[in-house]
Amino acid sequence: MAERAVLLVLHDVAPSTWPDYRSFVEAVDALGTVPITWLVVPDFHHHDSLAGQDDFRRLLDDRVARGDELTLHGYYHCDDQPAPHTPRQWFMRRIYTHEGEFYQLSRQQALQRITDGIDLFRRHDWLLQGFVAPAWLMSHGTRQALRQLPLTYTSDPNHLYRLPDFTPLDAPGLVWSARSAWRRGLSKILSDRREHHWRAAPVIRLGLHPVDMRHELSRRYWLQTLQRLLNDGRIPRTKAAWLATQP
Numbered sequence: 001m002a003e004r005a006v007l008l009v010l011h012d013v014a015p016s017t018w019p020d021y022r023s024f025v026e027a028v029d030a031l032g033t034v035p036i037t038w039l040v041v042p043d044f045h046h047h048d049s050l051a052g053q054d055d056f057r058r059l060l061d062d063r064v065a066r067g068d069e070l071t072l073h074g075y076y077h078c079d080d081q082p083a084p085h086t087p088r089q090w091f092m093r094r095i096y097t098h099e100g101e102f103y104q105l106s107r108q109q110a111l112q113r114i115t116d117g118i119d120l121f122r123r124h125d126w127l128l129q130g131f132v133a134p135a136w137l138m139s140h141g142t143r144q145a146l147r148q149l150p151l152t153y154t155s156d157p158n159h160l161y162r163l164p165d166f167t168p169l170d171a172p173g174l175v176w177s178a179r180s181a182w183r184r185g186l187s188k189i190l191s192d193r194r195e196h197h198w199r200a201a202p203v204i205r206l207g208l209h210p211v212d213m214r215h216e217l218s219r220r221y222w223l224q225t226l227q228r229l230l231n232d233g234r235i236p237r238t239k240a241a242w243l244a245t246q247p
Contacts, residue, residue, distance in 0.1 A: 005203045005242050006234040007171070008226060009037045011132075012077060012210050014044035015056045020210040027223055034226070034236040038063060039073035039132050042120050046076050050120065057124060064126060069238035071130040072121065074101045075113040078134075081105070100137035107141035114145060129153060129240045153243055157207075160243055169246055172198050173205035174225070178218045188221060195225065203242055204229060 008028065010021055028034050038060070043049040050057060060070060081104040089104075102110055114131060121128040129152040133142060136156045146154055147164040154161050157175065159168045174194060176187035198204055206226060212218040230236065237245075 002202060003245065004201070004232075004234045005237045005245075006226065006229040007037060007203060007205045007237055007239055007242055008034060009039060009173075009205055009207050009239065011039045011073065011207060012044070012134075013038045013040045013073070014048045014077075015050070015053045016044060016048045017210040018056060018059070020213040021208075024208075024213050024219060024223065028226065031227065031230065033067070034230070035067045035069065035238045035241065036063070037069045037071055037130075037238045037240075039071050041073050041077045041134075042075050042117050044076070045078045046080070060126070061124070067238075069130075069240050070121070070126045070128065071132055071239065072114065072117040072128060073132050074134040075117050076101055079103065099134045102133040102142045103135075103137040103139055105139050105141050107144040110139065110142040110145040111148070114149060114151075118149070118151075129243075130155070152240065155239070160239065162243070169243070170201070171203050171205055171242075172201055173207045175207040176209070176212055176218050176221075178209070178211045178215055184215060184217050188217065191221070191225075199232075203237075204234070205239075 010025075013021070025036070028036065040050075040060070041048075064070060077099055079100050102113075105113070117131075118128060131146065131149075131151050131154050133154070138154070143166065147166075149163075151163050153163055154166075155171070158170065158172050160171045161168055172194070174191045176191065177183040178187065195204070206222060208222055212222060
């Protein structure tokens with residue numbers, strides 16, 4: 001029987017979001033060897049830089065030593081481009097999300113920010129294989145930039161893409177919108193349906209966000225879902241490790 005995997009992915013990892021994740025990560029560690037993919041933001045919202053955060057960087061060093069993966073997740077994780085000019089831009093950048101950092105960037109702008117992130121990883125001796133754009137939104141310029149950088153993969157909500165040619169691999173993901181009670185309730189219903197639909201899928205990604213950790217319903221859901229998928233025989237992998245098993 002072919003291996004079935006589960007990928008546990010923590011989004012928006014930064015010094016200020018670590019307190020949200022701490023107890024959840026401790027609970028995951030108590031389950032045994034479950035590698036985690038951490039989506040690291042170098043300077044979250046322009047005011048949460050990794051520079052000078054020695055304790056947090058040592059934490060990430062320790063996670064790498066445990067077998068976890070660190071992935072570059074944008075650079076600032078906020079949309080700091082000029083105001084939108086069209087109804088579609090307004091919807092995508094002000095209603096859908098305020099954090100689509102790479103949605104509007106030119107090739108050169110994207111290249112500079114991703115290169116800065118690569119340099120940061122190199123300074124700290126962190127192996128870097130993947131880049132994930134905030135909110136999974138990438139401009140044409142960002143895609144052009146990724147084709148010329150020494151990275152292995154990127155992703156969207158339902159796929160991993162091998163770089164530099166963007167070869168897609170099906171990798172469906174569960175993710176919640178947890179900002180309000182009705183969103184959490186709807187997310188629970190949709191996620192249960194999707195998990196059932198994907199029960200035979202070779203891989204399922206669990207995409208967690210800091211806000212999920214602030215509410216008992218969503219936090220409990222993620223831990224119980226991870227346990228259920230592990231008990232069902234799925235092998236926990238990082239994104240890069242799972243990608244390495246694919247032809």
